[in-house]
Amino acid sequence: ACSKPSEELMIATAANVQYVMNDIKAEFEKESGKKVQIIVGSSGKLTAQIREGAPFDVFVSADTKYPEEIYKQGGSDRAPQVYARGALVLWSKNLPTEGLDWNRLKEDNIHKIAIPNPQTAPYGEAALQALEKTGLMPAIKTKLVYGESIAQTAQYITSGSVDVGFNALSIVLSSNMKDQGHFTPIDTALYAPIQQAAILLRHSENSLKKASSEAFYEFLYSERAQQIFRKYGYR
Amino acid sequence: MSMAIALSIPKGERLAITGPSGAGKTTLLRQIAGLSHPQRGTIIQNSQVWLDSSQGIFMPPQKRNIGFVFQDYALFPHLTVIQNLSYGLPKGKPTPIVDRFLRRMELSALAHRRPSQLSGGQQQRVALARALVREPELLLLDEPLSALDSDMRHSLQNLLLELQHEQGFTMILVTHHLGEIFKMAQSVVQLNHGQITASGSPVEVYPKRALPADSLTLYGEVLIIEIQDDHLRLLAWIDHQVRELKLPLEYRAQLQLGQAFTLTYQHQQAVLAPL
Amino acid sequence: MSMAIALSIPKGERLAITGPSGAGKTTLLRQIAGLSHPQRGTIIQNSQVWLDSSQGIFMPPQKRNIGFVFQDYALFPHLTVIQNLSYGLPKGKPTPIVDRFLRRMELSALAHRRPSQLSGGQQQRVALARALVREPELLLLDEPLSALDSDMRHSLQNLLLELQHEQGFTMILVTHHLGEIFKMAQSVVQLNHGQITASGSPVEVYPKRALPADSLTLYGEVLIIEIQDDHLRLLAWIDHQVRELKLPLEYRAQLQLGQAFTLTYQHQQAVLAPL
């Protein structure tokens, strides 16, 4: 509120990277002295809003599909770029780590399995691929429950509403989810890499924020930021 | 207003209640019906206790088997005339009685109208019919004929008397109409400010004035007085109307404008004409 | 019901409308007021055209400067008595007139009650007062006194007559009460099935006998009738009192309980005594 709002950077951030982004924001503010405002939303919603002229400077998406879409529509001069690769985990509130075994998913005492909605969330698509590859899909198809986002899927898991579910490593490692049950990473060979991309949104030539937006965008790919991503379980 | 009333009506009697506007007549009927709760009181009907505030006994209105014609009718607006009449009948009870009342109250042609499509007097008759079809033990009537012309009024008065005779119900009738009291009621209670101010048979409660039986005295006031030829022309306020009188000239000295007087007629000279 | 009525009232006159239940009296008043639309018709008041269906002229009710006392009062339930009375006054008009009417109608003590807290008769008086405070040119009264006891009825009848005398408004009064017609109206129209069946002065419409010019006619109602020896003993309601009359036996066939009659005296035989 003290610095002029017109000079504040507005970073549209997909929900599942918001924890990381808070750290990145703090680092960037320290380094550049600029104020940054994080706007959290689902990637799809943010994409629709950006297309209709939302006043965002950079869009940090959960995958590459949405930024590609924006780029194709002419929302940016620069093609999107992957800033991190996510890792998928199998996670349960009650089952011990030893119990998080592929073959046990078929057993009768596992009633419900949560995955993020593959239609909208990249982690959901990855989970689906893994389930197909292991050949489990036909056996557990009726057990599947779809979370709207990675966060909602985490809620299903941590509330004990489902017995087990797929999620992002970054979520499991976040401070809010510490000690919430047990998890095991999924073999990366079972799913295509989850490429999370960001895009620098178009600014007019005389925009006050043009330079700082670029600086922020570059910062995402700096070693300093990449360290933070790794700390949260991204590769 | 505080009310304090002690009243007993022999079973099958017809009682009229009268009194000025706001005297508590409607309130009394509502208390008898169980729609209002007096602070303290006892109501016993036919050796059945309806209310005893000291013992906390209260029989709800729907158990009391009464008929009530409300001053404002309170017809059900969503039901037709015939449905209004049938509402209070136990299911499966035959409808001939409904038809009979429709006919006797000249409502047959209106049977399928809703209350909003009826005139004031038609509504009042529906309210009366609705109370009667249930053949109640106690009938409470709050000015049930006030909106009716005198022919209809007389014929419904006769119908009520007939029914009461046949069925022997007890009847309490609120009315402002002196003629109705004399015709309909065996006894009358006069209320004022929530108290009984007089009760007894109509003749006891309304004693004739101390007048010579063969004369009639009226009260009047002089409005205009003129000398005309060989007589006085007097315009006077008599019996609530301006009337013209011819008087001999010798009255001139005794009368002035605004003066009150009595006028006495020897009724042998009267000509009476029924209307 | 089809209605066909032609009527003209001299400005400042008092007209009574009477007729059986459902005759069309309320409908007629509503049409005069502009609340119902006749299929065809013309209404002209004081050379101002209120309705001319052939020319498509219709003056809305709020422009007509009328007073209307509805058969069911139609008081505003969310307003107190005094607010109901003041509603129709132009803003800024002084309230003394409201106070005066409250006093004259014995409503002062109830000024701050809502209609639901009033008795039937009290509501009716509020409705009458509300129509009068606006000092309308035309006053339409649909049985405005039917819920009142006879004392109150007479005093309000007198008040109405006084006001009409002072202000000169035209008055149309629906009533079933023969006494009220004689007392209140200069002419009377009898309706039945939407048609005028009789009209003229009350004495013309209800003639029983051609009256000599020098006579006094009173209105009465039979309360009790008994045969005694060689005559009839009649207890009747005449001039606001119960009176006893002796009549020759031949009247027996013509008189019944509750029946209205006129009593005509040849005033030459009257004895007048100033008080």
Add this chain to the structure above:
Amino acid sequence: MMDWQPLWLTFKLASITSIMLLFLATPLAYWLAFGRFKARGLVEALIGMPLVLPPSVIGFYLLLAFSPSHWFGAWIESVFGIRLVFSFPGLIVASVIYSLPFMVYPIRAGLQAVPQSLVDSSYILGKGPIETFFRILLPNSKPALLTAFVLTFAHTVGEFGVVLMIGGNIPGVTKVASVAIYNEVEALNYSMANQYAMVLFFISFIILLFVYSVNNRLLRVRK
């Protein structure tokens, strides 16, 4: 290609919810309108509370409560043998809770507007409170009942926050049309979203049009 199942689920959910609420809310509305108790304002305010929290948050709290690892969810499961999370019965229960104020408030206002004298009349004619309620109070509150029903029905058709959270978006079980449309929009499949929206819109419109036309015809007769 459009999947009709979510639409079918939607109208099934909306109908069942509205009808169940009608039965639940009318006694509650009656009690609020005529009951003799002190804390009326408190209860009235409480009934409105499901509205002030975001639907997905309500959904979240319901998820916690309905979850078999919570005592409530466990109790329901042991007594009724129903698991409320990720099941159609759960959607119904959640919708009923969430739409309660849409049903209760208008009906309460309608009941209160019925003149006391009609109720008195009914008692005098020998009918008890229950018969009076059904034969006098309800028929004379028809516009209010209609309002309540339409609001509840339409709102249940469109609601998705609660349903999405507690239903788990399972095709054929809890994936109702609103959720399907939401998904298509999120996935940037706008033409598919448009198709769904049009059909939902059209069917709902036809239903409401029918309801109101019938109602207006009835009202006209009674005027």
Add this chain to the structure above:
Amino acid sequence: MMDWQPLWLTFKLASITSIMLLFLATPLAYWLAFGRFKARGLVEALIGMPLVLPPSVIGFYLLLAFSPSHWFGAWIESVFGIRLVFSFPGLIVASVIYSLPFMVYPIRAGLQAVPQSLVDSSYILGKGPIETFFRILLPNSKPALLTAFVLTFAHTVGEFGVVLMIGGNIPGVTKVASVAIYNEVEALNYSMANQYAMVLFFISFIILLFVYSVNNRLLRVRK
């Protein structure tokens, strides 16, 4: 640490929306109740339509319409100088559209229940339709008005789908409490979400409690 700004925005939005709708919806309700026109059922059904689409989908369509690249958004911007996307005025417009049925339906039912004889009386006493509307019809529809107001207010407090889509979640401008709570839940900050929810719940409860207590006191006097 809790940020109070979203709460302040929420109650500002809810109050402005409810009051604006009161002014917009009552004439509409009057027209529906008493107007003489054929297509009544059609208009009535149409008014309910904002309810049957999921809020975020309505938000999506409004986003498209309000966007400066659409003729409507461009027109509004050129005439009123207001951009409706990602701005507080836009939230108000969207909330007004979305909550229209909550205001119109109950008021319409209430107006229709006022006896015609009261309207007639008012005309006779020299008042035209407008004065009659304000001094007779509205005061005698008070429970219905209250219902409409409470439903609209509470619903605007809790609504977030439309607001999130069209407002863009901008702190201090369009980030209302419901969106903030939604965000905290999505961020898995349950304790912060709980805090917000409690405060929102509590303030709303106090407001409704106040409204209903005052109302009940007034009603008691008038009975």
